[in-house]
Amino acid sequence: MKVLKDILYKVTLNAVVGSTSVELSTIEFDSRKIIKGSLFVAIRGSITDGHEYIDKAIKNGATSVVCEAIPEKLVDSITYIEVDNTSKALAVMASNYYENPSENLRLVGVTGTNGKTTVTSLLYQLFKKAGYKVGLLSTVKIMVDETEYKATHTTPDSLTINKYLREMNDEGVEFCFMEVSSHGIHQYRTEGLHFEGGIFTNLTHDHLDYHSTFAEYRDVKKKFFDELPSNAFALSNVDDKNGLVMLQNTRAKKYTYALKQYADYKTQILENQFGGLLLKVNDSEVWTRLIGNFNAYNVLAIYATAELLGLERVEILRLISDLESVSGRFQYVVSSDKITAIVDYAHTPDALKNVLETINSIRTKNEELITVVGCGGDRDKTKRPKMGHIATALSTKVIFTNDNPRTENPDQILKEIESGVEPQNFKKALTIADRKQAIKAACQMAQPNDIILIAGKGHEAYQEINGERFDFDDLKIVKELLKQLQK
Template identity: 70%
Template structure:
């Protein structure tokens, strides 16, 4: 066990009342999970202020309180520590408590609007194939070499991150690839972590319900690069107009990649088909099972990262040729009638456009494209009409439906998507609130060789309405319907 003084090392303190020499059994920011002799960190969240639960934490056994505002009435025998930013303090304390595990492996952060899960997951697979012990912290799962742990956030809380990094240390993990979300950056969840490198994918419309402005969203992403040490690398996509912004203040080695611009790493798409694409990276060619321009960027970022981490070029390409799609990322099913059903996590305007552009570039023109799409409740409302417009412009038929409504009215969300539909595209639209019925309808309407895109939920195996989650897997459901219909 460490002392409170040990755990507070590196935390900027405003005031301390009481002793910091006591041993600490655990750290918690949830008063319901407080144990005896633990530290309770009072976080001012979006919905709940942890300062309201200080007394409850003490009653449950907390002997130390870390907070942004000291209580008017303080309990004898309890140590109170005042800090400017409790989120930042929690992250530094978590790193100290678990022995600063990020220092003992090569941690790579992946940030951007789209592509984070694909890049981090495929880098994990590639380095596993290369014979290394590897870790992954992603939207889909946390992996400690071969062992899987569930996760519900793109970037988990600091205690969860450091706990699993310590498990990686114990397992002898050499590399860890981690998705870094704008929420995670803004809430200081990565403070205290030491990164070997960072990757910027792209930036487009998302999370403006949280960040309010696009510039605030962009600048939050930039925090990852601003905090990199000199020995790290900063890899950025300079085809994105925000790519160079990420490098403005970084101390790290600057590395660029692009399909259209001059860059350190460049790729050219030689051939694109539904079963894969042929890329030229530098002077070498790669046949990949992943398709579309957006995946060409992902693959190039993976190649560049692997080389920056010391793998040999031909070995990287050999391993990349064996990589398949990540769950819920352009994951497709072919029926016996040749109907192609594609499930993709596309939940932003840019991601939806990328997927539909890819589909339209590959089709002959004789097939119809049916798009089933919704928008999540309690999230950025401004993207709903934009996504409605993109879906109806780039598809033959669109079925607006529920995504994860959460606490919002599903019909209201659909109405907001319909508001973006241009007059000439109204005839393309069906609105079916029940997502399962919407998928079934798309399957009923599809004929041989048609294409069904089910967008928005991707890898998720649940649907959330009013705090209740039910089992719901887009990929499984569309496959079952097409089989039942004999298509």
């Protein structure tokens, strides 16, 4: 059992009612999970306010409460703690509860609009191949060395993060690579964690449904670097116009990487084809099975990080050449009649542009490039016309379809995507709301040597419609359809 006063170490308290010497069974921010002896933390969320569930938590067995305003009506024998921000306090308490596990491993956080999953997943792969025990906290999955857990958020809540980090400690994990989202930073989910390094990939149009302006989105990302300790490293992509901004106020040791300008780590693309990339990283050549300019940045970030963490240059290059592509990131299959189908998670304008430009830089232009794309519901609406514009400008044919409509009207989402199509590209586009039928239509349109891009969902094995999730895997479906159409 843990004692409340120990869990409150480094938490700034405004007021205390009751004893802090009480023992705790668990910490919870969901009143439904409370058991006898739990500490309940009342979080003000975007949909519900945990302060409204304090009474319910106490009825369910909570013996102490952390809140931003102590209730007027107090219950005898209950300890109440008032703080300025319960989300921030929860993260610090979670670290204390699990005995500050981030201090017992080498934790590296990766933030940016695109590339977080690829960089963290490939770093996990590389260090595993180098013989280390490694942890991963990503959008796709959570890995405690060899044990896999399902991921539900890009950056999990602070209790979940520390729970898995504790498991990593118990398994002897030495390195952990973690996606750090803007939501996670803004909601203090990473507060109290000890990072040995931070990586900035890029910053493009996304999440403006959550962050009111692009400047706010940028500044939230910057906060992660501002809070890195002086013995950490901060590695930033300076080809991105916000790359140097991220480094402005950090106490960490600063390092840069780039393809287009001077940097500590620089790469040049020597060959770019569907089989992979030949790169010149600083003064050494390396072949990778990863594809496209955007992956040249990812490989460079991985190389730099591995070197900063102490791996030998020759060993890093050898391991990079052995890395496999990440689930849902430029995964492709080639049918027996030489139709190439690519599945990619590209769900932002910049990511879609990068993927399409990569395909166009490789293809001969004698074949069609057929793009199937949609946009998620209940998310940033302002990017929808941009996605429509980019898809039709850079493809020979486009089919707009459902992504994850969630609780929104799918037809309205499609109309907003279509509004970005310029008149000269009207004839390129058609709309088929049913995603499977849209993929089928693309397969039927395709001739030998043509390329189909299915964008937006990548690794996701479901489609969310009206709050319900249905099994749906783009890669699996396109494989089946191409096979059926060959008969």
